[in-house]
Each structure stands twice: as structure tokens, then as C-alpha cells.
Amino acid sequence: MGEFKMPSLGADMATGTLYEWSVAPGDRVKRGDVIAEVETDKGVIDVEIWEDGIVESLLVEAGTEVPVGAVLAIIRGEGEAAPTPEPEVVETVQASAEKAPPQAVRVPEPPQPATNGKRVRISPVARRRAQELEVDIRSVQGSGPGGAISLEDVEQAAAAAEEAEHLRVSPVARRMAEDLGIDLSKVSGSGPRGAITKADVECAAEKLRQQPETAPETVLEECVEEEKARQETAVPSPPVPAKEKPDFQTRMRRAIAAAMAKSNREIPHYYLETRIDVTRTLEWLEAENLKRSIKDRILPVVPLIKATAKALADVPEMNGFWINDELQVSEAIHIGFAVSLRQGGLVTPAIHNADMKSLDELMVDVRDVIMRTRAGRLRGSDLTDSTITLTSLGDMGVEKVYGVIYPPQVALVGFGRVIEQPWAENGMIGIRKIIAATLAGDHRASDGLRGARFLDALTKHLQEVETL
Amino acid sequence: MTTAVTMTDAELKALLLENLALIAPEADLDELSADADVRDMLDIDSFDFLNFLIAVNEQTGVDIPEADYGQLISLNDIIVYLKAHA
Numbered sequence: 001m002g003e004f005k006m007p008s009l010g011a012d013m014a015t016g017t018l019y020e021w022s023v024a025p026g027d028r029v030k031r032g033d034v035i036a037e038v039e040t041d042k043g044v045i046d047v048e049i050w051e052d053g054i055v056e057s058l059l060v061e062a063g064t065e066v067p068v069g070a071v072l073a074i075i076r077g078e079g080e081a082a083p084t085p086e087p088e089v090v091e092t093v094q095a096s097a098e099k100a101p102p103q104a105v106r107v108p109e110p111p112q113p114a115t116n117g118k119r120v121r122i123s124p125v126a127r128r129r130a131q132e133l134e135v136d137i138r139s140v141q142g143s144g145p146g147g148a149i150s151l152e153d154v155e156q157a158a159a160a161a162e163e164a165e166h167l168r169v170s171p172v173a174r175r176m177a178e179d180l181g182i183d184l185s186k187v188s189g190s191g192p193r194g195a196i197t198k199a200d201v202e203c204a205a206e207k208l209r210q211q212p213e214t215a216p217e218t219v220l221e222e223c224v225e226e227e228k229a230r231q232e233t234a235v236p237s238p239p240v241p242a243k244e245k246p247d248f249q250t251r252m253r254r255a256i257a258a259a260m261a262k263s264n265r266e267i268p269h270y271y272l273e274t275r276i277d278v279t280r281t282l283e284w285l286e287a288e289n290l291k292r293s294i295k296d297r298i299l300p301v302v303p304l305i306k307a308t309a310k311a312l313a314d315v316p317e318m319n320g321f322w323i324n325d326e327l328q329v330s331e332a333i334h335i336g337f338a339v340s341l342r343q344g345g346l347v348t349p350a351i352h353n354a355d356m357k358s359l360d361e362l363m364v365d366v367r368d369v370i371m372r373t374r375a376g377r378l379r380g381s382d383l384t385d386s387t388i389t390l391t392s393l394g395d396m397g398v399e400k401v402y403g404v405i406y407p408p409q410v411a412l413v414g415f416g417r418v419i420e421q422p423w424a425e426n427g428m429i430g431i432r433k434i435i436a437a438t439l440a441g442d443h444r445a446s447d448g449l450r451g452a453r454f455l456d457a458l459t460k461h462l463q464e465v466e467t468l
Numbered sequence: 469m470t471t472a473v474t475m476t477d478a479e480l481k482a483l484l485l486e487n488l489a490l491i492a493p494e495a496d497l498d499e500l501s502a503d504a505d506v507r508d509m510l511d512i513d514s515f516d517f518l519n520f521l522i523a524v525n526e527q528t529g530v531d532i533p534e535a536d537y538g539q540l541i542s543l544n545d546i547i548v549y550l551k552a553h554a
Contacts, residue, residue, distance in 0.1 A: 293531075294531065301514075366515075396513075
């Protein structure tokens with residue numbers, strides 16, 4: 001019996017909204033099938049299942065926002081009998097009780113004085129506060145575990161008691177009333193929930209001075225009327241913004257902000273850069289593309305992806321995650337390829353197993369992820385699997401990219417624009433096509449020397465284009 | 469397949485604009501001058517530009533080798549190119 005849980009679709013994701021189910025109870029599913037759509041800050045994502053089975057039950061309705069890790073559905077394995085849930089639950093409880101560590105055993109609480117024959121569970125802090133505020137704890141409804149009374153419960157009880165006495169007075173108003181010798185019990189409040197404000201006291205004092213003969217009650221009623229009229233004609237306070245979901249743009253910006261802030265807060269970046277002569281690589285690619293119809297042509301970014309993947313195989317420390325204070329190198333090489341969105345923002349879907357694919361296969365993958373990213377049809381695996389990020393800003397005309405690592409990854413490779421430059425080699429000067437490659441590395445996970453090895457390997461693979 | 473030969477400049481321009489609108493739906497294409505750098509003006513990256521050329525190729529039958537991409541800067545450039553290579 002498997003549980004299908006709300007996946008974490010990024011380091012910054014805390015909750016997700018189940019947008020729509022693609023399956024119904026009784027449906028047969030197999031590994032890799034999309035079974036639900038989940039709305040995240042990166043748009044609506046198709047989420048896959050990673051086991052074969054039959055959908056037993058869907059536990060969460062469409063439109064529900066749940067935390068990452070919440071169980072969304074139960075998947076029954078092939079051949080597994082239909083469930084008998086009750087005994088199973090009992091077993092689970094027993095098992096966990098047996099396994100419960102000794103420190104989890106509840107320490108008996110010191111006996112509390114009995115009040116009215118009923119034991120009141122209350123924390124010492126709350127008890128002290130209750131004495132200060134003269135709150136009878138027997139009348140307080142506890143909101144803590146087992147009906148225990150918390151400090152907050154006491155405060156609320158005290159506030160409610162005060163409200164009941166119609167004597168909500170702001171501290172300033174109270175001081176002023178004392179100074180002016182005004183009996184607060186005779187002043188009506190115009191503040192929230194009838195609280196007596198400074199203005200109420202001022203007004204009362206003023207009226208009493210002007211008309212000492214009149215009965216104070218009448219005067220003070222006038223005060224409240226005047227204050228109410230003033231509040232009504234005053235510019236209305238801005239309405240409390242309805243708790244509506246920020247638009248997609250805002251949410252994507254916030255998701256990027258959260259991930260990048262975390263990166264710069266936690267990851268000690270080091271940066272290395274090198275210039276690579278790609279003249280031969282591009283000549284080869286042009287000749288190759290000449291043989292192809294326009295649909296099958298390979299974009300220059302594809303050899304960059306492949307060369308990066310091969311260099312990662314040589315220097316695996318750049319490929320993986322920093323988790324629990326240690327580097328977890330990933331054997332699989334899934335390159336997160338930065339795709340910008342026309343409306344702003346970017347997503348870095350994974351090009352899976354890039355080291356094992358031909359340039360043609362990679363071009364198909366690149367096309368696929370760019371199209372799906374821009375159409376808002378990404379899958380969970382696109383977002384979660386990347387083991388490194390590659391960003392190519394050559395189109396935009398910049399020469400170099402100094403990247404911010406996407407946690408928990410440990411490196412980011414950046415490529416700039418191809419530029420014709422005078423290039424000296426073997427005592428000769430020529431005009432060559434040059435691209436700048438940069439590495440942003442996590443210094444917790446690797447050192448500059450290994451980073452340098454990586455860029456060296458990248459150069460070698462990019463220039464040995466026939467073997468890519 | 470329609471070929472570029474039988475199309476007027478205005479028809480070709482309409483065809484180009486139609487395909488650009490698919491790539492950059494938010495852009496105001498009426499504002500795009502015929503001499504302006506299309507990729508610059510509409511913020512089109514190399515992937516989108518390739519898709520644009522694939523569509524133009526399919527709809528006009530004109531093959532555009534990669535080496536000629538550099539000649540295709542403005543709408544006028546592309547129209548001239550398509551007519552010359554029809």
C-alpha cells in the first residue's frame with residue numbers, strides 16, 4: 001500500500017494546492033504516469049506517480065492547499081488485496097507504541113491543587129498571570145492539550161472580563177483622566193468595541209469646563225456623538241486587503257526571491273571563469289546543420305549541455321546536493337536548464353541523463369522542456385530532479401554570467417555570448433570564436449581546485465566536438 | 469503549399485506577423501517598424517527564432533540555411549530574403 005504525497009517541487013515550496021486529479025479511484029497507474037495537477041508558485045505542475053498500482057482512494061479534494069508531504073492518495077500495489085483498514089490502523093498504533101523511545105513517555109505532572117473537585121491544568125506562568133489579573137482560572141476554558149490553560153487563555157479571559165465591565169480604556173486616556181480628575185465610568189468610549197480613547201477624555205474635559213452646570217452624563221453623550229460623526233465624515237481607512245492569492249507573476253517572483261535569498265544566505269559561493277575557443281565546435285555544428293532540414297537543426301546550446309554533462313562525469317563533486325551538512329554526489333546527471341519566461345521569471349526544468357544522450361536526443365529534450373515550460377505544462381520530475389543548473393545568456397548579448405546556485409545544488413555553470421576575439425595560441429595570433437564559461441561553486445561542497453578541473457574538462461569536451 | 473513567389477509583400481508581411489504573434493502574444497505588432505530588429509524589439513531568443521523560421525519554412529517552402537540567419541534582421545530583410553530564395 002503506497003501513499004502518494006504532495007511532492008516538494010523546489011527548495012522554496014512549503015505548500016501546494018491540488019489543482020485537479022487526473023485519475024479516479026479504481027484506475028490502474030504505472031510508474032511515471034501523471035496522476036494529479038498541483039498548483040505551485042511556478043505554475044500548474046503535472047505530478048507523476050513513482051510506483052505501479054491501483055488508485056485506492058483520493059484523500060484530498062481539488063482546490064485544497066496542503067503542506068509538502070501530506071498524503072494525497074492511497075495506491076494499492078498490483079495483486080495486493082483490497083484493504084481492511086481497521087486492523088491495519090490498530091497494528092500501526094501498536095507497532096509505534098512498542099517502538100516509542102523511552103523519553104517520549106509522559107512524565108507525570110506534579111499534582112495541581114484541586115478546585116471545586118475539578119483539576120485545572122494550567123502552566124505556572126499562566127497561573128501567575130491569572131493571579132495578577134485577578135482572573136478566576138476555574139472559569140477559564142483551556143485551549144491547550146487536555147484542556148490545559150495557557151497564558152494566552154488567561155489574557156483573553158482578562159480582556160473579556162474587562163470588556164464586560166465596559167471599561168476598555170487606552171493607557172493614555174487613563175492617565176489623562178486621572179490628571180483631569182474625570183470619572184472614567186461616566187465617559188462613553190468611541191474607540192474600537194467602545195474603548196475610551198484620549199479624544200473621548202479630552203472632549204469630556206472640554207465640555208465639562210464649558211458647561212459646568214449641565215449634568216455630566218448629557219455632555220459626555222454629546223462627545224461620543226460628535227466623535228462618531230467625525231469618524232464617519234473622515235476619510236475611510238483603507239479597506240483591509242482581502243486575503244486573495246497574489247497573481248502568478250508575484251508568486252513566481254517570491255519563489256525566486258526565497259530560493260535566491262536562501263542561496264546567498266547559506267552558500268559560500270566561489271567563482272571561476274575561463275574562455276573557450278569554440279571556433280571548430282561551431283564550424284562542425286554548422287556543417288552538421290547544413291545536412292539537416294530546419295526542423296532537425298541543433299541549437300548551439302546543445303553541445304554546451306552535453307559538454308557540461310561529460311565534464312560532470314569527470315568531476316562529480318559539482319553534481320549533487322548539499323544536504324545535512326554533507327555533499328551528496330548524484331550519480332545521475334540531470335541538468336537544470338534555465339528557461340526564461342516571456343512574462344518574466346524563469347524556471348530550470350531538468351534535462352534528464354544528459355551525459356547519456358546524443359546531441360539529437362538532447363535537442364529533442366531541450367525543445368520539449370522549453371515548450372512545456374512556456375506553455376505551463378511542466379511535470380514534477382522536471383522541477384525536482386536537476387542535479388546542477390546551466391544558464392546560457394548568450395542570446396542576450398552578455399559576455400559572462402555569475403550565477404547564484406539553486407539550493408540544495410552545489411554548482412551552476414554559466415555561458416555568455418560567442419564573441420570573435422583576437423586569440424593567441426602556439427605563438428600565433430588569429431581571430432577566433434570565444435565563449436566565456438563560468439562556474440559558481442558551493443565552497444562547502446568543493447574547492448577551487450576541483451572547480452578548475454571541472455572547467456578544464458568542460459573546455460576539453462566542448463572542443464572535442466566529434467565525441468560529444 | 470503556398471510558395472513565397474506567388475505572395476505579395478503585404479501577404480508575406482502578414483504571414484510573418486501572424487507567426488510572430490504566436491511567439492510573442494503580448495507584443496503590439498502594429499508598433500513594429502518594418503526596418504526594426506525583430507529579435508531585439510520582441511525579445512525573441514534563439515529557440516523562439518528557430519521555431520519562427522521553422523514555421524516560415526513550412527508556410528512558404530523557402531529553406532533557410534543556418535548561415536543565412538544573420539541576414540534576417542528586420543521584417544523587410546526577411547521578406548526580401550524569402551522572395552530572393554523562393
